[in-house]
Amino acid sequence: MTVRMSAHFTAILFERTSLVDEHFPVKMALMATLRRTWRVLTSRPSVLPPAVSRSQSSVSGHLVPVTSLSRPPWPETRPVPEEEQRRQHAALTSAVNRLIEQDDFGRLFAVVHIAGRQWKVTDEDLILLESHVPAACGERLRLEKVLLVGARDFTLAGRPLLAKELVRVEATVLEKTQSWPKVHMRFWRRHRFRRKRIVVQPQTVLRINSVRLAPALA
């Protein structure tokens, strides 16, 4: 089933290039990467000292010495012509589509909006909502407000939500309890004012069963 990207909920697709492979022992990989990257970064091309640049003409040299704050830390991007942009988008979409069709991604995570908060959620994890949910214990829910879905090599970000035909996040209601008795006390010294209230709120625990993607995007 192919999914058409509607005008409202277009997804921004981008691929991620990773420096670190998460499957190696974390310490070893981190140390090796840091050592390598530190060597690369410390080997800067030589910069003309300020005195030399000032003696030269202002066309070739710099008026002010080049420092780490001379340019912003993000890479400089030039505006891309529309045709080239369309080609890049098509290439990216087809690459991500290929990954999805071949089921080449591993675990998926999703950012879900529920109970007034956004949660980053994967399979088999627990969530505590400080509110009453009308479903009974053991019932399966579908969480519909999904803002973002990510895998190891790609992420799909919604504007602001992803289409319902694209992602499916399912959860089970595990327990519906009350919070621990919280003490709400007000005290005003030297005024004989003391008020104490015990506050007990309903809570629901959800177990996220699955985060699944539709077969292919359009």
Added chain:
Amino acid sequence: MTSSGTPSRFLKSVLQNGVGRYVCQLKRISIIFSKNGPSSLGVRDFIEDGVVDYAKKNPGTVVYVSPQVCSKPKIVAEYLNGNVREEIVASKTSSQVSEVLTLLTNQSGLDVIRIRKPFHTDNPSIQGLWHPFTNRPLVPRTDDKV
């Protein structure tokens, strides 16, 4: 008594309940009441009307009804993880008693103390943990040093 003065725990479930099927965590319920005392009136009414329906709706829970000489009627709930919770239901109406029972049924047996975080994951990172060199552009070496 504040959050730091009372015990606390992390959010968890009993034996990964919900990953496969959901299992009701309530093992046994004992309703202890007196046959004549005025505070047990609501409990007696509940036993007349609602206890059989409750037992039929929760087939995994064993219901014991034991009339005793007691001043305060109570409901003792035992859970699959071994915890025992007692709720005193003196001078409650029949509907209030059934609400107490619903609450006890919907709870897992974990302690009702402060929960430190409202979430729990066993897989916190999927795209790899951030470190200061993630997303930092690499500058290729120009000299001959190794």
